[in-house]
Amino acid sequence: MSGTTAEGAQPGANADQGHGHGHGHGGAVGTLVIAALGIVFGDIGTSPLYALKECVALPHGVAATHENILGLLSLFFWSLTMVVTFKYLTFIMRADNGGEGGILALLALVPENLRPKHKDRIGWITAVVIFGAALLYGDGVITPAISVLSAVEGLEVATTSLKPIVVPLTCIILLGLFAVQSRGTAGIGRVFGPVMVLWFLVLAGLGVVYIARYPAVLAALNPAHAARFFAHHGGHGFAILGSVVLCVTGGEALYADMGHFGRRPITLAWYGAVMPALVLNYFGQGALLLAHPEQADHPFFSMVPKGAATYALVALAASATVIASQALISGAFSLTRQATQLGFLPRVRVKHTSHETEGQIYVPEVNWLLCAACLVLVFAFRESGRLAAAYGIAVTGTMGITSIIFYVVARRTWGWPVHKALPLLLLFLVFDFAFFGANLLKFFDGGYVPMLIGVALFVAMVIWRRGRAILDEKFRKKVVPFGDFRAALAGKPVTHGPFRGKEHEPTARVPGTAVFLTSNAEEAPPVLTHHVRHNKSLHRTVLIVTVTAERAPRVSESKRVEVQSLGEDFHRVVIRSGYMQDTHLPRLLEHAAHLHAIPFDPGDVTYYLGRETLLATSKGEMGRLPETIFSFMAKNASSASAHFHLPEEHVVELGIQVDL
Structure with missing residues (x-):
């Protein structure tokens, strides 16, 4: 009788079946490309701050030798190519539901006959998807914490005397970020794109400078170096994948944010700016480490001279990480609204922060829960290196689930034959399971954090869905x-x-x-x-x-x-x-x-x-x-x-x- 039952029973069954039926996106393609740089690519675009650093940092990294650096760079390049370019941009983003992407939109494409007939039952497909959605909240908690913390740590490169203020300053920035969410992103959104354009130009420029000094680093484009890395390091090489995955952790965001900009602007931004900038910067960091292996603690900030240049780069990096965090926070708001509308979570207060754009919303409960969780993580781990151990399990778990549900949609909704769909699934899972398995090795070093968040939310979603179904049935009898x-x-x-x-x-x-x-x-x-x-x-x-x-x-x-x-x-x-x-x-x-x-x-x-x-x-x-x-x-x-x-x-x- 209450809102629990008043919202209606289960989701309907008249969603667009297939792909290519996206809704229109206002604005010129060029404008959308620039805007996508700020919203869609913030997470993956700030990975150079910590990804390569974690692979060569003690005690779990490898030494910055010539062969190790070429092997790591080869792993970075081919991970970006196969996971982001091939998997997400070429295939996964075809699975749009009325133009919207994301794991819950993918669930809506699953045929009705694969769902349980009894409303109080979840079914394995729905259960897997809601678990993947729950894991995304774990990613949403860690991304702001690790991104902002890694940017502020650049101050330590300028002078070690600033180390004591790193954690307090990180917390102040995070508090400010969450405090302004209620005002909406319409105003500051206009500067997101240009700031990220500058960020990617700086990434590319710094990379070109060091590649020019050590062009031999380009040999890492050959995948044979990645193979030799595994052959030489064995089990330790597999464990390093838990740090390599940091370079692709924003891949799922490309799919989730597709509804805001459309597939074409996101693809153009990736090929035209993001991937070239990332590859150039990673290779530039590799060239720096080949010449100065002692800079393994902070290879990114070591690419500029100490002093004013370092402070300027820290300021730009902090701006970029705030933008990346904003995208994840907004994503958590959208995910919550989708889960609520689809009957997986109870109603929450949703405030619209823009009269023009319906997607710009603010959810107070989610905002302050995320804020509290981020601050707890910063105080508990205190260093981005330690926090990186907690990063990866959630997003790689969701990536694997996305691959499996995409296969179900391709086979049962689009009618693809097995010989076309199965090889793709196996190829996707080779990368997904490898990254997920490597991250499981970090479980007790902090990887349990996003898993606990995911499991708790999954249990809550299942209980809410089943409770609503039983409640509806009781009232149906009345x-x-x-x-x-x-x-x-x-x-x-x-x-x-x-x-x-x-x-x-x-x-x-x-x-x-x-x-x-x-x-x-x-x-x-x-x-x-x-x-x-x-x-x-x-x-x-x-x-x-x-x-x-x-x-x-x-x-x-x-x-x-x-x-x-x-x-x-x-x-x-x-x-x-x-x-x-x-x-x-x-x-x-x-x-x-x-x-x-x-x-x-x-x-x-x-x-x-x-x-x-x-x-x-x-x-x-x-x-x-x-x-x-x-x-x-x-x-x-x-x-x-x-x-x-x-x-x-x-x-x-x-x-x-x-x-x-």
């Missing part, structure tokens, strides 16, 4: 056939239900409009029958409203609202929302009333909501502990009034006790 309700309303006896065997005066109809939210669009909802039984009156105009979350990111305005007249001033209204859309119920109802000539005065409408009290006893179907967790989540969820933008002075809540 609904009254609309014919019986109409008979009871007229004072006629009915044979079953809450009105059975009763003859009474017809229910009084009073002026005004009543809106009842329900997940069942076919029958009289419990909150409506509850109200009539106890108050013995009903408004003259009644709207029975169901909001359903579709598997498509957006529903066109022409299909958004469906109205059916039930007679005697009763109207059934079905509102469909995509998982990237906001549901402003008063506006949508006013629009529907205007189209269908329904009396609707916004100042004379009462919204009736249900409010469940969950008992959480051992007698319920869920069990005491899961129901207790579900109850806690429900109590802390954003109210239906806030979620649907209902005016509080027009809302009436009716309560009921339930044991799941």
